[in-house]
Amino acid sequence: MNHDDRIKQLLKQSLPPVERNAEPERDLWPAVLRRLDADAASRHAVPWFDWALLGGLAVFVASFPATIPVFLYYL
Amino acid sequence: MPDGSSSVPGSVLHRFRQGDLDAFEALFREHQRPVYGWILRIVRNTAAAEDLTVETFWRIHRAHDRFQPEFPFGPWARRIATRAALDWLRAQRPEVELTTEMAGTLPSASQGDPGIAAEIRSKTALAFGRLPLSLRAAAILAVVEEQPHKDIAAALGITVAAVKLRVFRALRLLRKDLEQQGITP
Numbered sequence: 001m002n003h004d005d006r007i008k009q010l011l012k013q014s015l016p017p018v019e020r021n022a023e024p025e026r027d028l029w030p031a032v033l034r035r036l037d038a039d040a041a042s043r044h045a046v047p048w049f050d051w052a053l054l055g056g057l058a059v060f061v062a063s064f065p066a067t068i069p070v071f072l073y074y075l
Numbered sequence: 076m077p078d079g080s081s082s083v084p085g086s087v088l089h090r091f092r093q094g095d096l097d098a099f100e101a102l103f104r105e106h107q108r109p110v111y112g113w114i115l116r117i118v119r120n121t122a123a124a125e126d127l128t129v130e131t132f133w134r135i136h137r138a139h140d141r142f143q144p145e146f147p148f149g150p151w152a153r154r155i156a157t158r159a160a161l162d163w164l165r166a167q168r169p170e171v172e173l174t175t176e177m178a179g180t181l182p183s184a185s186q187g188d189p190g191i192a193a194e195i196r197s198k199t200a201l202a203f204g205r206l207p208l209s210l211r212a213a214a215i216l217a218v219v220e221e222q223p224h225k226d227i228a229a230a231l232g233i234t235v236a237a238v239k240l241r242v243f244r245a246l247r248l249l250r251k252d253l254e255q256q257g258i259t260p
Contacts, residue, residue, distance in 0.1 A: 003250060004243075004246050007246050007249055007250050007253075008218050008246065010195070010196075010199050010253075011199060011203065011214070011218055011219060011246075011249065012218065012219055013196055013199075014195075014196040014197070014199035014200045014203070015119065015199075015200055015203065015215065015219050016219075017116075017219050017220050017221070018112065018115050018116050018119070018220065020112075021108075021112075022108075022111065022112045022115055023107075023108045023111060023112070024107070024108075024111050024124070024125045024128060025121070025125070026125070028103075028107060028111075028125060028128055028129055028132075029100065029103060029104075029107075031125075031129045032103060032129050032132045032133060032136075035129055035130075035132075035133045036133065036136060039133065039137070
C-alpha cells in the first residue's frame, strides 16, 4: 500500500461515506412551495427606494405647492 | 441520478421548461432523494442538506427557462446542487464543518475502524477541513464517496483530468498537514 492509498484509507475512516440511499427525514415539497411563494411575493413588492422617492416627492409638493402645475406640465 | 437516467417522460421536461408547476413537482418527486444525497455527501450535515435541497430546487425553478429538455435533468440538477452546497461551505468556518462529531450524526454506510485511534480520525477530519474548498469537494466525492470522476467533473464544471489533479493535490496537502502534527499515515 503506497502513501496515497494509506491516506485515502485514513480519510475514509475519518469521514465515513454517506449511506447510498440516504433520504431527507421530511417531505421537502411544502418547503419548496413556501420558498417559491416568498420569491413571488418579493418580486411583486415595491422596493423601499421607490417608497422613499414617493415620500420625498410628497413632502416637496406639500412644501412648494406652486410647483404642482410645473410637475403636471412635464408629466 | 448518478447516470442521469429518469423515469420522467420527455413531455414533463418540456412542460417544466415552460414553467408548469405540476411538471416541476413531478421532477422534484423523482429527483429529491438523489439531489439530497449528493448535497449530503458534500456538506455532511443532514439539516443543512435538507435546507440546501430546498434551495437547489428553488434555483432550478428560477432557471426553468434555461433548461434544455434534450439533455437529462439529473446532471443539470446535480450541478446546481453542487453550487448551492459549495456556497454553503464557503460561508462556514472550515474547522467546524467536518468534525467527527458531525460525521457521527450522518447516515453512514460504515463506521470508523476501531483500530485507528479516535484522535487520529479527528485530526484527519480537521486537517481535511483546512484544505481549500475546491480540493475538498473533489476529494470527498472521489475518495470518500467513490463517485465516478465523470459525474464529479460535470457537477463541478471541470474536466476529469482536473478532478484527478485536485484529488492528488488534496491528498498531498492532507499528508503534509498530518505529518506536521506528528501523524505519519
